[in-house]
Amino acid sequence: MDRRRFVKSLSAAATVASVSSLARTASAQSGGNIRIGLLAPLTGVLAAGGKELVEGFELFWKQNGTTVAGRRIEIIIEDDASNPDTALQKARRLVEQRDAHFLVGNILANTGLAVAEYVKSNGVPYFISVVAADDLTQRKRIPNVVRVAGYTASQMPRPLAEFAYKRGARKIITISQDYTFGHEQCGGFAQTFSEMGGSIVQQFWHPINTADFSPYLAQIQSSGVDGVFVMETGADANRMLQQYSNFGLKGKIPIYGAMNLTDQSVIRTLGPECGGIFSSAHFCEGSDNAQTRKFVSDYEKAYSKLPSLYGFSQYACAMWINEAMKQISGKVEDRAALLKAVNGITLENSPLGRPVKMDRYGNPIYDVFIRETRVRADGKFWNMPVEVFPQVSQFGKYDPETYMKQPSYSRTFQGIKK
Amino acid sequence: MISALKRRALWVGLGLFFVMVLPFIFTGYKTSIATEILIFAILAMSIDILAGHSGRTPLCHGAIFGVATYVVLYYVTVTGGSVWVGSLLGILAAVLTAVVFALLAIRTSGVYFILLTLALGMIVWGLCLRWTSVTGGENGLRGTVRPEWLANQVHLYYFVAVCFVVLTYAMWRFVNSPFGQTLKGIRESESRMRTLGYDVSIHLFLGFTVSGLFAGIAGALYAFFNSFVSPSTVALAQSVEGLLMAIVGGAGSLLGAIIGSALVIILENAVSLYTERWLMVLGFMFIITMLFAPQGIVGAVKSLMTRYGRKPAQKSSQ
Numbered sequence: 090m091d092r093r094r095f096v097k098s099l100s101a102a103a104t105v106a107s108v109s110s111l112a113r114t115a116s117a118q119s120g121g122n123i124r125i126g127l128l129a130p131l132t133g134v135l136a137a138g139g140k141e142l143v144e145g146f147e148l149f150w151k152q153n154g155t156t157v158a159g160r161r162i163e164i165i166i167e168d169d170a171s172n173p174d175t176a177l178q179k180a181r182r183l184v185e186q187r188d189a190h191f192l193v194g195n196i197l198a199n200t201g202l203a204v205a206e207y208v209k210s211n212g213v214p215y216f217i218s219v220v221a222a223d224d225l226t227q228r229k230r231i232p233n234v235v236r237v238a239g240y241t242a243s244q245m246p247r248p249l250a251e252f253a254y255k256r257g258a259r260k261i262i263t264i265s266q267d268y269t270f271g272h273e274q275c276g277g278f279a280q281t282f283s284e285m286g287g288s289i290v291q292q293f294w295h296p297i298n299t300a301d302f303s304p305y306l307a308q309i310q311s312s313g314v315d316g317v318f319v320m321e322t323g324a325d326a327n328r329m330l331q332q333y334s335n336f337g338l339k340g341k342i343p344i345y346g347a348m349n350l351t352d353q354s355v356i357r358t359l360g361p362e363c364g365g366i367f368s369s370a371h372f373c374e375g376s377d378n379a380q381t382r383k384f385v386s387d388y389e390k391a392y393s394k395l396p397s398l399y400g401f402s403q404y405a406c407a408m409w410i411n412e413a414m415k416q417i418s419g420k421v422e423d424r425a426a427l428l429k430a431v432n433g434i435t436l437e438n439s440p441l442g443r444p445v446k447m448d449r450y451g452n453p454i455y456d457v458f459i460r461e462t463r464v465r466a467d468g469k470f471w472n473m474p475v476e477v478f479p480q481v482s483q484f485g486k487y488d489p490e491t492y493m494k495q496p497s498y499s500r501t502f503q504g505i506k507k
Numbered sequence: 508m509i510s511a512l513k514r515r516a517l518w519v520g521l522g523l524f525f526v527m528v529l530p531f532i533f534t535g536y537k538t539s540i541a542t543e544i545l546i547f548a549i550l551a552m553s554i555d556i557l558a559g560h561s562g563r564t565p566l567c568h569g570a571i572f573g574v575a576t577y578v579v580l581y582y583v584t585v586t587g588g589s590v591w592v593g594s595l596l597g598i599l600a601a602v603l604t605a606v607v608f609a610l611l612a613i614r615t616s617g618v619y620f621i622l623l624t625l626a627l628g629m630i631v632w633g634l635c636l637r638w639t640s641v642t643g644g645e646n647g648l649r650g651t652v653r654p655e656w657l658a659n660q661v662h663l664y665y666f667v668a669v670c671f672v673v674l675t676y677a678m679w680r681f682v683n684s685p686f687g688q689t690l691k692g693i694r695e696s697e698s699r700m701r702t703l704g705y706d707v708s709i710h711l712f713l714g715f716t717v718s719g720l721f722a723g724i725a726g727a728l729y730a731f732f733n734s735f736v737s738p739s740t741v742a743l744a745q746s747v748e749g750l751l752m753a754i755v756g757g758a759g760s761l762l763g764a765i766i767g768s769a770l771v772i773i774l775e776n777a778v779s780l781y782t783e784r785w786l787m788v789l790g791f792m793f794i795i796t797m798l799f800a801p802q803g804i805v806g807a808v809k810s811l812m813t814r815y816g817r818k819p820a821q822k823s824s825q
Contacts, residue, residue, distance in 0.1 A: 132786070168779065173647060173737045178543075182776070185536035199646045203735050206649040210734075222646070268645045500639065 133171025276498025605719020647737025757803025
C-alpha cells in the first residue's frame with residue numbers, strides 16, 4: 090500500500106469513528122425520555138401471540154398518553170424471533186445501545202429465561218407479563234425480574250383441580266405438551282387433585298407441534314376416566330379441540346383445560362367444537378364486570394378481535410408500570426425505587442375489575458376464575474366466569490418456604506400424592 | 508516477491524492493528540458485536556477448512572460448536588467446576604463429536620456428505636432438546652461462566668481477539684501445510700490423489716477432526732460470551748449460518764470467512780433496526796452473492812483486481 094492510500098483508509102476509519110461517537114452523544118442527550126424496551130416474538134412460531142403482545146401494550150399508551158411526570162415515553166420494540174439467542178442479543182442491544190431504562194415482554198419461557206439471566210448480571214429491571222416459568226419468582230428468584238401483571242404456570246390450574254374434584258371427577262388423565270410450561274401447569278393440577286383424594290390415572294406428554302392426537306384420544310376413550318386435563322397452546326390447542334370433538338369424546342368426558350387451551354388466540358377461529366370447556370385463569374373476556382367490558386370493547390374497536398391473554402396481560406402490564414412511574418415521578422433511573430414501586434402497588438382499575446397486588450416474591454395474587462366457553466350473541470365463542478377462587482397466589486395453599494423445598498415440576502416430578 | 512511479502516505483512520499488521528484498537532472506535536454494545544463476529548469468524552474458518560479447502564460441505568458444525576458450549580455451561584453451572592477445565596472438556600467433547608461424525612461421513616461426498624452431516628447434526632439437536640435432565644431441554648442452560656477479570660466487555664473482547672489471532676494463524680498454517688495441500692488435492696481430484704498414493708480417507712478424517720477442534724474452541728468462547736445455551740445453538744440454522752458466512756466471504760479463503768462473519772452479523776444487527784423482516788434481506792443478500800459473486804466477496808475482489816491490471820498478491824495467500 091502506498092502512502093496516499095494509507096492516508097485515505099485512515100481518514101475513512103476516523104470518519105466512521107467520529108460518526109459513531111456523534112450518534113452516541115445524540116442518544117445521551119435525549120436522556121429526557123423514558124425508554125422502554127419491549128421484546129416480543131414478531132417472527133417465528135409465536136409471531137401471532139407476539140403481535141397481540143405489542144397491540145395490548147400500545148393500546149394502553151394510546152388511551153392514556155405517552156407522558157409520565159413530564160417525561161415522554163419512548164417504546165422501542167425488538168423482535169425476539171421466538172428464539173432465546175436472538176432474545177438475548179436484542180435485550181443486550183436495547184440496554185447497551187438504545188439505553189432502555191427497563192425491559193418488558195417476551196412470551197416463550199426459554200426467551201424469558203435467557204433475558205432474565207442477562208439482567209441478573211446488570212440489574213436492569215425486567216417486567217414479564219407472559220413468561221410463566223415458575224422458578225423465576227420462586228427458587229431462582231432474581232430481584233429485578235418481576236411478573237408485572239404476569240403469573241406463574243402452576244398458579245392457575247390449582248383452583249381448576251379443586252373445581253374438577255368438587256364437580257365429582259375422581260379419575261383424571263392429563264395430556265400436555267412436553268416442555269416446562271406444560272410440566273408446570275400439569276404439575277399444579279396433578280398435585281392439588283391428588284392431594285384432595287382424586288387419582289391421576291395416566292399422564293401423556295407429547296412433543297410440541299403434534300399433528301395427530303388419535304393415539305392418545307383412543308386411550309382416553311377406553312380408560313374409563315371421568316375427566317381429562319388438557320394443556321395445549323397455539324396450533325396444538327386448535328388441533329386438539331377439533332380432534333377431541335371429531336373423536337366423539339366431546340360431551341362424554343369433560344375437558345378441564347389449562348388457560349391457553351381456550352384462549353382467544355386459539356378459539357377465535359373455532360366453532361362449536363370449542364364450546365362448553367372449563368378452564369381457569371385470572372382474566373375472563375366474557376365477564377360482565379364493567380371494567381372488563383370496557384377493555385374488551387375498546388380492544389375490539391381498536392383491533393376488531395377479542396383480546397387474548399397476551400393482549401390483556403401486556404395492557405395490564407403497561408398500566409401497572411404507568412402507575413409505578415407516576416409514584417416515583419418518572420425517575421426511572423433509580424432502579425431500586427422503580428422496583429419498590431412496582432412491587433408495592435395495588436392495581437385498582439385494571440381490566441380485571443378487582444384490585445391486584447404482588448406477593449413477597451414478585452408475582453401477583455389473583456382472584457382466579459373458573460371459565461366456561463360459551464357462544465356470544467354474534468356467534469363468537471368466549472370465556473364466561475362460572476366460579477371464582479379469591480386470592481390465589483403462586484404457592485396456592487402451601488406455605489412458600491415449605492413449597493419451595495419440593496423440586497420444581499418436571500416430567501418426572503408432578504407432586505402426585507400416592 | 509519481496510514486495511509482495513512486504514505488502515502482505517503490511518496488510519496483516521494493519522488487520523491486527525484494527526482488531527486491537529476496535530474497542531476504542533466501537534464502544535459499548537458494538538464491542539460485544541465485534542466479539543461475536545470474532546467468535547463466529549473462528550467457526551466460519553473451521554467450516555472453510557472442510558467446505559473450501561477439502562471440497563466437503565458440512566452441515567453439522569453448529570452441532571459441534573454447540574456441544575462445546577453445552578459442556579462448558581454444564582460443567583461450570585451444574586457441577587460448579589472451573590471454567591478452564593470446563594473449556595478443555597468442552598473442546599474435547601467437540602473433538603470427540605467430530606471424530607464420530609467424521610468416521611461416519613468421510614466416505615461420502617457431494618450431496619450425500621451434506622445430507623449425512625445434516626442428519627448427524629440434527630441428532631445432537633434432538634438430544635439437546637429431549638435430554639431435559641442434563642441439557643435443560645427447551646430452556647437450555649444458563650449462568651455466567653466468565654471469571655471475574657473477564658466480566659468487563661472490553662476485557663472479554665481482548666481475550667477473544669487474542670484467541671482469534673492465534674487460531675487464525677494456526678488455521679492458516681494448517682491449510683498451507685503439506686497436509687493442507689493434500690486436502691486441496693483431494694478437493695480437486697480424489698481419484699488422482701488416490702493414484703498418487705495418498706490415503707484419502709485418513710486425510711479427510713484428520714481434516715474433519717481438526718476442523719471440529721477449531722469449531723469446538725469457538726463454541727467454548729461462545730459460552731464465555733453468551734452465558735447461555737439452548738437447542739437453537741446446536742440447531743441446523745446455526746450450521747447453515749456458519750456455512751453461509753464462509754461461502755459469502757469466499758469459500759477456500761480464511762479471510763473470506765472472517766469477512767463473511769462480519770458481514771452477516773453486522774447486517775443482522777443493522778437491518779433488524781429497521782425491519783422485523785431482516786431474514787428476508789439476508790436471504791436476498793445471499794441470492795445476490797450467489798448470482799453475481801459465486802466465488803464470494805474475496806473471490807470477486809480478487810478477480811476485479813486481476814481485471815484492472817494489478818495482480819493479486821501472488822498465488823493467493825490462502
